[in-house]
Amino acid sequence: MITPADFQxxxxxxxxxxxxxxxPVDSELLVALLLDAQHSPSNCNTQPWVVHIVSGAARDLLSNALPAADERGDLTPDFEFDMQSYTGVHAQRAQFSGRACYEAINVARDDQQGRLAAMQHNLSFFDAPHVALLFMPHIHDYVRSASDVGMYAQTFLLSLHARGLAGIPQTLLGLYARTIREVLGIREEMKLMFGISFGYADPQSLANFVAVGRAPLSESVIQHC
Ligand SMILES: Cc1cc2nc3c(=O)[nH]c(=O)nc-3n(C[C@H](O)[C@H](O)[C@H](O)COP(=O)(O)O)c2cc1C
Structure with missing residues (x-):
């Protein structure tokens, strides 16, 4: 029986x-992770996620194609991502977490090369042996299905953690949606939300387990009695 303390x-x-x-993650363990994530809740139990797990030679092909697309400036996101649209407290939180991540790996504020290299590390999946690419079909304005995919992602991340593995959701991968579809032979109608690189975290790496904290409840929750 899982106790509240275990869950916390x-x-x-x-x-x-x-x-x-x-x-690599053992194939039985991978199935267990995917079954956990499959139990995520969704609007009317529609389960709109379509998940491509990329490993081995396919993973290597993709990790070559992504930096090449980046070099060509071939950004083809299915859903726009603009950091400028984050203002006020949201921009502050993003800056704070960015700073914490760069400080953890000793990349100075003015080290543009170091920052670029850290960003580009996304495109080789942070050396993870697997990446889960979370697609969904066109359903109205995508908002409901996007929230379902988010539910799926969180269950997957927690399942990884419970089983001694780790993962990282990556909006950045979604910026290369067309390249990813082309390399993997995925239909144009399937839209890419983001990817989750996953595997065993390197326990020696300074890049891992950076604690970025969370806002106090008073900034996020309003109670009505
Ligand atoms: C949907 C989503 C997309 C993300 N995209 C990226 C990304 O492209 N690159 C990256 O380094 N981190 C990415 N992150 C990781 C966040 O920066 C991280 O979850 C956040 O700083 C909180 O840290 P924690 O998950 O370790 O608590 C993403 C997280 C989420 C939920």
Whole structure:
């Protein structure tokens, strides 16, 4: 029986990893992770997620194609991502977490090369042996299905953590949606929300387990009695 203390520990100690070991995830374990995520709730139980797990030679093909697309400036997101649209407290939180991540790996504020390299590390999946690419079909304005995919992602991340693995959701991968579809032979109608690189976190890496904290409840919750 899972105790509240177990659950609290699981949720509050999960962190994204940004450096993985090459060790692949055993196929039985992978199925268990996917079955956990499959139990995520969704609008009317529609389960609109379509998940491509990319490993081995396909993973290597993609990790070559993405930096090449980046070099060509071939950005083809299915859904726009504009950091400028985050203002006020949201921009502050983003700056704070960005700073914490760069400080953890000793990249100085004015080290543009170091920052670029850290960003580009996304495109080789932070050396993870697997990436889960979360697609969904066209359903109205995508908002309901996007929230379902978010539910799926969180269950997957928690399942990874519970089983001694780690993952990182990556909006950045979604910026290369067309390249990813072309490399993997995925139909144009399937839209890419984001990817989750996953595997075993490198316990020696400074990039891992950076604690970025959370806002106090008073900034997020309004109670009505
Ligand atoms: C939907 C989503 C997309 C994200 N995209 C990226 C990304 O492209 N690159 C990256 O390094 N981190 C990405 N992150 C990781 C966040 O920066 C991280 O979850 C946040 O700083 C909180 O850290 P924690 O998950 O370790 O608590 C993403 C997280 C989410 C939920």
């Amino acid at each position: 520990e699981l949720v509050r100690t999960r962190r994204v990893a940004r450096q993985f070991l090459p060790t």
